Amino acid sequence: MMALxxxxxxxxxxxxxxxxxxxxxxxxxYGVLHIVNFAHGSLLMVAMFGAWLLATRLGLDPLAAVxxxxxxxxxxxxxxxxxxxxxxxRGDDRGVLLATLxxxxxxxxxxxxxxxxxxxSIETPYALQMVQAGPLLIPLAKLVAFAGAMLIALLLxxxxxxxDTGRAIRAVAREPEGAALVGIRPARIFALxxxxxxxxxxxxxxxxxxxxxxxxxxxxxxxxxxxTVVVLGGMGSFPGAVVGALLxxxxxxxxxxxxxxSLGPICVPLLFIAVLLVRPTGLFGAVR
Amino acid sequence: xxxxxxxxxxxxxALAVLTLLPFASHSQFFVNLAMLTAxxxxxxxxxxxxxxxxxxxxxxxxxxxxxxxxxxxxxxxxYGLNPWLGLPAAAAFGGGAGWLIGTATFRAGLRGSYFALxxxxxxxxxxxxxxSLDITGGGSGILVALHPGAGxxxxxxxxxxxxxxxxxxxxxxxxxxxLSVGRFGAHLLAVRExxxxxxxxxxxxxRVKSAALALSGALTALGGxxxxxxxxxxxxxIAFSAERSVEMLLVAMIGGAGTVLGPxxxxxxxxxxADTTRSLITTPGVAPMLYGVVLLLIIGLLPxxxxxxxxxxxxG
Numbered sequence: 001m002m003a004l005x006x007x008x009x010x011x012x013x014x015x016x017x018x019x020x021x022x023x024x025x026x027x028x029x030y031g032v033l034h035i036v037n038f039a040h041g042s043l044l045m046v047a048m049f050g051a052w053l054l055a056t057r058l059g060l061d062p063l064a065a066v067x068x069x070x071x072x073x074x075x076x077x078x079x080x081x082x083x084x085x086x087x088x089x090r091g092d093d094r095g096v097l098l099a100t101l102x103x104x105x106x107x108x109x110x111x112x113x114x115x116x117x118x119x120x121s122i123e124t125p126y127a128l129q130m131v132q133a134g135p136l137l138i139p140l141a142k143l144v145a146f147a148g149a150m151l152i153a154l155l156l157x158x159x160x161x162x163x164d165t166g167r168a169i170r171a172v173a174r175e176p177e178g179a180a181l182v183g184i185r186p187a188r189i190f191a192l193x194x195x196x197x198x199x200x201x202x203x204x205x206x207x208x209x210x211x212x213x214x215x216x217x218x219x220x221x222x223x224x225x226x227x228t229v230v231v232l233g234g235m236g237s238f239p240g241a242v243v244g245a246l247l248x249x250x251x252x253x254x255x256x257x258x259x260x261x262s263l264g265p266i267c268v269p270l271l272f273i274a275v276l277l278v279r280p281t282g283l284f285g286a287v288r
Numbered sequence: 289x290x291x292x293x294x295x296x297x298x299x300x301x302a303l304a305v306l307t308l309l310p311f312a313s314h315s316q317f318f319v320n321l322a323m324l325t326a327x328x329x330x331x332x333x334x335x336x337x338x339x340x341x342x343x344x345x346x347x348x349x350x351x352x353x354x355x356x357x358x359x360x361x362x363x364x365x366x367y368g369l370n371p372w373l374g375l376p377a378a379a380a381f382g383g384g385a386g387w388l389i390g391t392a393t394f395r396a397g398l399r400g401s402y403f404a405l406x407x408x409x410x411x412x413x414x415x416x417x418x419x420s421l422d423i424t425g426g427g428s429g430i431l432v433a434l435h436p437g438a439g440x441x442x443x444x445x446x447x448x449x450x451x452x453x454x455x456x457x458x459x460x461x462x463x464x465x466x467l468s469v470g471r472f473g474a475h476l477l478a479v480r481e482x483x484x485x486x487x488x489x490x491x492x493x494x495r496v497k498s499a500a501l502a503l504s505g506a507l508t509a510l511g512g513x514x515x516x517x518x519x520x521x522x523x524x525x526i527a528f529s530a531e532r533s534v535e536m537l538l539v540a541m542i543g544g545a546g547t548v549l550g551p552x553x554x555x556x557x558x559x560x561x562a563d564t565t566r567s568l569i570t571t572p573g574v575a576p577m578l579y580g581v582v583l584l585l586i587i588g589l590l591p592x593x594x595x596x597x598x599x600x601x602x603x604g
Contacts (some may be wrong), residue, residue: 016547036401038347094345098541098587101347105534105580112573216573220530224412227405254510260421261425269409269416275394276406 008253014177016249017146023229023241025200032173032193038100041223042107047205048214055122060205069202077198082191111216122212145207230274234282319446326453329555331511332539333460338504340545341467343480348407349536352382354527357507357516361430371441374513380508383502390498415528429523464548544593553594
């Protein structure tokens with residue numbers, strides 16, 4: 001049994017690394033704007049198609065495209081919040097939720113028009129390379145994605161903790177009125193934080209592409225996973241998002257191992273429901 | 289009578305006349321369109337009972353639709369029950385699921401966006417179950433054998449299917465109208481507007497919200513039965529897809545959530561968009577993308593929905 005269990009655990013941790021990157025953006029947006037960004041999965045899909053286009057049209061390796069896609073997704077996220085989600089949602093919980101749903105519907109179907117419903121993947125020279133670690137064979141692409149995700153998570157943490165902009169974002173998250181009194185403009189910070197959250201997706205999309213496929217429906221697959229990670233770790237908590245992501249990655253792999261490929265996917269929605277019903281504050285119980 | 293009330297009454301009358309129109313038509317194509325629109329309106333109205341009047345924004349109403357559809361399909365194909373019995377069975381399953389999901393989530397204090405996400409998770413979990421269990425036929429779904437005849441709840445004339453869809457729409461609209469005038473509806477609205485204040489006045493908030501979700505779930509499940517009896521087929525994708533949940537929400541939100549006539553107008557708008565685009569452009573995705581755009585425009589510019597246009601003009 002160990003022969004099957006260990007690879008499933010390691011695989012779960014590796015997948016969880018990329019989930020962490022997806023979830024960090026989501027938890028940042030929740031922590032600062034106090035909104036549930038239902039468009040998160042669809043924006044990840046946009047980032048994956050972006051990386052796919054760069055790889056197939058310009059021959060740019062997805063790993064080299066990380067800074068470019070992070071920047072592009074930052075601009076898309078900033079603009080989306082500034083011109084669509086902010087004005088449409090008007091700060092009302094239901095309005096914002098439905099605005100992000102509307103954005104998700106538009107993006108998913110725009111991708112369907114542009115790329116058809118087919119699944120696409122890319123071929124990289126390292127796609128089939130394996131790394132030997134004791135008794136384990138680990139796909140190189142997943143290992144690189146994990147390392148990249150952890151590195152970006154660290155950079156994000158450093159940015160939030162050490163720079164003035166990071167401090168301003170945290171100030172607005174805690175106390176928007178107080179922040180406004182000391183000269184920070186919350187409206188600007190909101191768009192900025194949303195942009196940074198979406199920039200994480202730009203990086204995540206590039207890191208996922210070599211070991212995953214992309215289709216217009218892929219966002220719908222990731223959206224509940226990302227929310228499960230975030231509620232498990234505690235909405236708004238950075239360390240929570242990383243730990244939650246690893247746990248969700250492991251749960252998913254163990255579910256597929258013990259329940260089979262067709263029943264296994266039930267683990268993520270069940271975990272999500274269980275966390276919300278039993279411990280809605282999550283593991284790192286910040287106030288909801 | 290105020291201008292707005294007169295406008296609403298005229299609108300209701302116009303919609304009633306419009307509903308009767310397809311019965312005079314001999315075009316199966318046109319009647320089929322009318323039937324699909326009526327089913328959309330009925331499902332939107334069912335969503336509206338929880339999502340509009342109760343403010344319970346559900347992203348997973350397909351859970352109830354699929355439950356009803358599978359209850360009907362399984363009872364007749366596996367247990368040989370008369371498909372008409374699928375109606376009460378589906379209502380019981382949909383209503384029971386609504387009650388259970390409501391009680392569990394509202395007791396845990398879930399509101400707003402959290403409730404939306406948890407309903408989505410339930411629909412997804414049901415979809416996985418339908419896809420992997422033997423009794424649901426797994427991914428290949430369930431095919432209902434063709435036995436035309438009123439006794440077997442199968443009709444070759446689409447007008448009969450349309451009549452059933454209109455009957456469900458009428459039932460759902462009657463329920464919505466009762467909410468807008470009755471005591472239970474007043475409790476529900478009080479909880480929607482200010483839950484803490486309603487509790488303080490002695491309204492049992494968890495029970496009221498769960499009952500609204502149960503009623504909404506039961507009506508949605510009946511829509512699932514009509515689907516199975518019209519198309520004689522169901523699979524996990526048709527039953528539990530996120531698109532179906534979103535369409536119910538769209539119909540209610542675009543028309544006007546929390547109003548009696550909103551979902552009827554919403555279904556007309558959504559199907560007008562769908563059928564016009566499909567006749568002009570065949571690329572898949574164009575019509576649903578437009579729904580998304582319309583949803584954003586409505587929430588941003590006309591949060592009360594299309595029905596507000598009639599009411600606002602009436603004030604002047």
